[in-house]
Amino acid sequence: MKAPDGSLDLLNWTAGIPGKSNTLWDNATYPLTIIFPEEYPAKPPKVKFPAGFYHPNVYPSGTVCLSILNEEQDWRPAISLKQILLGVQELLNTPNPDSPAQEPAWRLYTKDRVAYEKKIREQTKRYANPDK
Amino acid sequence: MNCKFFGALTYTVNLNLHIGELAKKENEQQLIQIRTTLLNQVLQLINDDTVLQSGMFVVKKMLSNLSLLFMNSSGLWSDPLLALIDCIVSGQVSDSNIADDQIDEALGRLPWPQIYILLLFAQILAEELVKKEATNVSNVQTHTSVHQHLFPTVQKLMTFLLNLSPEQKLIDTWLDCLVSWVGYASKAEFDSTERYDLTSLLSICISLVPSTDYAISQKAIETLSEALETNATFFNSHLKADLLSMLFGEVGVQYVRYFSSQQDEKSVADFARLIIAFLDTDLNALVLKLNDDENAYIFDFLVVLTDYPGIPIDEESVSREFADFWLRFADYCICEDTTLQTLLNDKPGGHEVLSEKIRALFERVTQIYWKKAHVPEDEEGFSQYKQEFALYRRDIGDLFESVYPLVRLPLIINLLMTIERSIQTRKLEDIEPSLYLVTCISKDFGDGEVDPQLVQHLSAILDSNLLPIVLQLRTDRFRYLVSTSIQFFSSADWFYKTNAGTKYLPQILSFLFDCMTDTNLYQLSSSKAISSICSQCRYSLVEFLPSFETIITEMINNTTIDPVVRQRIINAYASIIEGVKDPVIQGENLFKLFDLLDKKSVSVFAELATANAEEREKMVDYLISLISSVSAVGRGMRLPDEVDGYYTEEQELKVREYWTADPMGIHSKLLTIITNFTMTNEILSENYQIIEEAVNLFKCGLTESLPGPFVFDCATILQFIVTKFNSLKKSHAYPLLYSLLNSVVTAHYRTLDIEALHGTINTIFLSKLPVIEDDPDLVQSSLNLFSTMLTTRPSLLLSNENLLMALLEFAFRHLGSNERFVLKALEKFWTRFITLRKGDRQDTVIVKRLFNETELGYVLTFNVLKYMLATQRSNLETFIEIIKQLVAKYPMMMNKWLREAFQKLNVEREKEIENWEIFVKKIMLTRGTRSANDLIKDFWLEVNGLINYN
Structure with missing residues (x-):
């Protein structure tokens, strides 16, 4: 991200996660912000989708719930940004039902897979890559 | 062999x-x-x-x-x-x-x-x-x-x-x-x-580059590239000097000339890779070389190589190799500007001269990439490398974005002027790449002031009929132009927010609507652009409301429209309505919208029963989309978080009066819609998504500080919960209703009518206990509701003895659950019940009496120990927290409860628990602090015969 003076703000990054090919998430790019704490890499960055992002492991605020991003779980300073992004990309299509972060998506994912997939398809359209 | x-x-x-x-x-x-x-x-x-x-x-x-x-x-x-x-x-x-x-x-x-x-x-x-x-x-x-x-x-x-x-x-x-x-x-x-020290070997390798045998030369180039990319520190200053004179001297020129004449682009690209790997080792030295005109040949050579002839990706990849390099070089010039300034301190005006040379260099580079950013015309061939070309163009976009702080205004003005010129001279193929690159540069302009020149140039472009021209060109060949125009106008809020830009909004929206309705191709992107513009410029678009009516009617009536598009456009409309501060206009427009939606949905309800399965599925999807649109309007109509100062005192009074009186009957219209969708039709009344949207709709107004179209009184919402609960044949949607009641309690716990609340809980909890007990989801949702009551106003729960007793028994029983989420909900419930942070004096008396004068404390301690010792390690946390709170809050009693519980457990268990007395002494000493965590974990390991490997 750029600071108001045009310089780069190194602690706040924006990124896009392309949905994996041949999955429900394909053909769209999901916007992401990566917020690095001052203590990085001793502490993990916070990775956020837009608020209200529909996924069982994304909190209502948009924060991604992933063990490698949790200081008390699997975070290690050697984990690279590439690994984080690939981890988040992988998480999109393979949610972890044991670690629910939001009620609606988690409930539908565990109870009614067809309805869940319908919701995901709708979300994919929201973040669809430009039509060309 | x-x-x-x-x-x-x-x-x-x-x-x-x-x-x-x-x-x-x-x-x-x-x-x-x-x-x-x-x-x-x-x-x-x-x-x-x-x-x-x-x-x-x-x-x-x-x-x-x-x-x-x-x-x-x-x-x-x-x-x-x-x-x-x-x-x-x-x-x-x-x-x-x-x-x-x-x-x-x-x-x-x-x-x-x-x-x-x-x-x-x-x-x-x-x-x-x-x-x-x-x-x-x-x-x-x-x-x-x-x-x-x-x-x-x-x-x-x-x-x-x-x-x-x-x-x-x-x-x-x-x-x-x-x-x-x-x-x-x-x-x-x-x-x-x-x-x-690899100098001698690398030196031999460098000496192989000028070989007359080009095959050897090629291989030596590849080797040097790999060596530089692996570890450039093996190249000392002598080797670097050798490489420099060779790469940019006669050898390099001959090499490029030879392979270009052989049309062997790959070898030239490999050579480019070596040059880049070499230059990357010391970008500082490269910047400083710009200062000396004697080095101009180096930059000329780089620019010529970057401009390697041919269609990128398809015919050449040299420019792609260089795009990334130039980007790094630009970033280096920006980030190390202070260093460069210090280095040039001794030369008066040296830094300014260098900045000018950097600017001039990047002007040349960006001109090349502007040319390269043209989408190839050969449709058939292009489809083979379309994806790769898109990535290449993205790199070019990133390059322009990085170069912008160096070249500044002339870069974007040049592009805008190119568009103006291209419209006049009908060189239409130059519009798209220019617009694409302007989008890349300007998308992060943000809310700051933009230079008036930019607004002036963009206004001139719109005055020269760019949009009608683009619309005329909606053929396959120019589909990139349409798409890029949509992308550009989707992100040009820096323009709309100026006075000069605002007047073009109708023209731009009209263009986007045309793109959206003409073919399916641009529906998603243009609806996104419309939604974004209406949200950003809602206050400037009030006059545009009547023009929306036709399109809104189309959105609601046309069942084939993509639900996402429908929601976006209705949302865009709602954004503008929200921007109107006069509640009378708001009410009129909302009524039109909801009335239309109500009538249309009723007509579809009538057809549902006779439709075949396939048609019915489509109809249900359409109806879900309609009700989602209503709740999306609710979200769009929410007042800003900082409502103070949003309205003047007079306006606020008018809003209060209007929505309390509700002359257009919006509340009743919404309730009719909700009832029609969730109660009257058998096919829809069990549909999870429809109930979810109805719940969302009620939630929209719960936190509003002023009356509004979506603000309902609590009695109405409780009535809905009870009626809907009674009408449900399956239990799958119970959690939605628990969650709605949870939100009502959170928002209105101070004013909530306790009797009405207890009546509701009686219906949705006590009367359905057998069903709830069987479904961990329902156990979790109901416990969360009661935890919220304990957190906000415990008397909501404690004042009803029947409910409390039934609930405590319920909460004991489920301590044996294997579901982590149920245990988490129990942890929340019990810790809140024990600590009772928000309780008044009477609440505290009730809970203390229960612990001091009944078996509650002992039974809870016994059950917690019993299930904790049998649970898996990952669930320990729940039980640890409950024990800690009991130790902290009831230290005297807890000692007794623990002793009695262990004695009883040892009677019940096959394998006796040893050393429990020491554990009790130790745990009491912790007084419920963090130190209890490890103590309980170690005890759990010991009882289960396990070893702590940490």
């Missing part, structure tokens, strides 16, 4: 299997014996012509085995290459090593094929060393040994070979060997304190 290979492979398997044992001191003799055997086998193989002609894979495997043996016996075997040279020269395996000064002479006596084997061995050794794992003591020993003994021999062998001007195959292997040793040396420098 296959048989020989399997023999070699068997050695590999066994070496890997037993290498740990063999490496021990006591097995030294065995190790030497195996080495002798392997060397003998290699000698036999390389003296066999058949093997040399068609079995080199066997030889390679055996050389790899020798490497493996060497790496695991470094103390005993210091130089395997010298050992092999010795064997080959003497024709037998011997212990004596050739003296250093005799190596050249010995090598001179060997035929090429055998020298080739030695070179191959040197390469394999380096590769195997790189593969070796981790940095332990033995690795450090290996690195030391390699540096002291093996590498000098490798260097001698390699230097000797190249002095004899051998054949192409040998040079190829020599260069591969060099790459492997650069890789190993780099790793060794990272893992140990050894430092390598």
Whole structure:
């Protein structure tokens, strides 16, 4: 991200996660912000989708719930940004039902897979890559 | 030959299997014996012509085995290459090593094929060393040994070979060997304190570039690129000076000229890769070179290479190699500007001159990439590399974004002027790339002031009829232009937010609507742009409301419209309505919208019963989309978080009065819609998504501080919950209703009518207990609701004794649950119940009495211990928290409860719990602090016979 003076703000990054090919998430790019704490890499960055992002492991605020991003779980300073992004990309299509972060998506994912997939398809359209 | 290979492979398997044992001191003799055997086998193989002609894979495997043996016996075997040279020269395996000064002479006596084997061995050794794992003591020993003994021999062998001007195959292997040793040396420098001097070998490699044999030249270029990319520190200043004069001198020019004439673009791209790898080693030096006109030839050469002829991706990849480089260079110039300023301190005006030269250089570079950003016209061929080209264009966009702070306004103005000119001269193909690049640069302009010149130029473009022209060109050939225009207007809020820009909003929205309705191709992107513009510029679009009516009618009536598009457009409409501060206009427009939606949905309800399965599914999807749109309007209509100052006092009063009176009957209209969707139709009334949207709709107004279209009184919402609950045949949607009640409690706990609340809980909890008990989801949702009551206003729960007793029993029973989320909900419930932070005096008396005068404390302690000792480790946290709160809040009683509970547990359990008395003493000493965590964990491990490995 750029600071108001045009310089780069190194602690706040924006990124896009392309949905994996041949999955429900394909053909769209999901916007992401990566917020690095001052203590990085001793502490993990916070990775956020837009608020209200529909996924069982994304909190209502948009924060991604992933063990490698949790200081008390699997975070290690050697984990690279590439690994984080690939981890988040992988998480999109393979949610972890044991670690629910939001009620609606988690409930539908565990109870009614067809309805869940319908919701995901709708979300994919929201973040669809430009039509060309 | 296959048989020989399997023999070699068997050695590999066994070496890997037993290498740990063999490496021990006591097995030294065995190790030497195996080495002798392997060397003998290699000698036999390389003296066999058949093997040399068609079995080199066997030889390679055996050389790899020798490497493996060497790496695991470094103390005993210091130089395997010298050992092999010795064997080959003497024709037998011997212990004596050739003296250093005799190596050249010995090598001179060997035929090429055998020298080739030695070179191959040197390469394999380096590769195997790189593969070796981790940095332990033995690795450090290996690195030391390699540096002291093996590498000098490798260097001698390699230097000797190249002095004899051998054949192409040998040079190829020599260069591969060099790459492997650069890789190993780099790793060794990272893992140990050894430092390598590869100057002489790299110098030989550089000397191969000007070879008259272009194949050798090409291979040397590839090798140098890899070496630079692996570890540029191996290139000292002399080598760098050599490279510089060669790359940018006659050799480089000739090389590029030759391969260009041969139309061998790949070789030129490889050369570009080497130049980039070289320049990347010292970008600072490169920037400073700009200051001296004598170096202009370097930049001219780079610019010419960047402008390599041909269609990018399809015909050339040189410009792609350079796009990334220029981006890094631009970023370097921006980030290191202060450093450059300091460096040029002694030259008055030096920094300004340099900045100007940087700007001029990037103007040239961006002109090239503007040309390269044109989408190729050859439709059929283009489809083959469309994706790759899109990535290339994205890189160009990133480059322009990075260059913008250096070139500043002229960069974007140039692009805008190009568009203006192209419209006038009808050079339409130049519009798209220019607009694309303007989008890349301006998308992050944000809310700050933009230069008036930009607004002026964009206004001029719109005045020259850009949008009608784009609409006319909606053919396949120009579909990129349409798409890029949509993208641009989607992100040009910096323009709309100016006074001059606002007047173009109707024109732009009209263009976007045309794009959206004309074909399905641009529906998603144009609806997104409309939604974004309406949200950003809601206050400027009030006059546009009537024009929306037709399109909204179409959105609601046309069942084939994509639900996402429908929601976006209705949302856009709602954004503008929200922007109107006059509630009368808001009410009128909302009524029109909801009335239309209500009528349309009723007509579809009527058709549902007679539709076939396929049609019915489509209809249900359509109806879900309609009700989602209503709740989306609710979200869009929410007042801003900081409502103070949003309305004047007079406006606020008007809003209060209007929505309390609700003259248009919006509330009743919404309730009708909700009832129609959720209660009257059998097909829809059990639909989870429809109930979810109805719940969302009620939630929209819960936190509003002023009356509004979506603000309902609590009684209405409780009534909905009860009625809906009673009408549900299945329990799947119960959690939605619990969650709605949870939100009502959170928002209105102070004013909530307790009797009405208890009536609701009676319906949705007490009367359905058997159903709830069977479904962990319902257990979790209901517990969350009660936890919220305890957190906000405990008397909501504590004042109803029947409910409380039933709930406490319920909460005991589920401590045995295996579901983590149920246990988490229980943790929340019990810890809140024990601590009772928000309770008033009466609440505290009730809870204390329950703990002090009834069996509650003991029963809870007993159940917590019982289920905790049986649970899995990952669930321990829940029980630990409850115990900690009990210890902290009821220290005297807890000691007794714990003792009684353990005694009873020991009667019930097959295996007696030992040392519980000590545990009780220790846990009481913690007073419920964090130190209790480890204590309880250790006790759990002990009781379950497990060991703590942490």
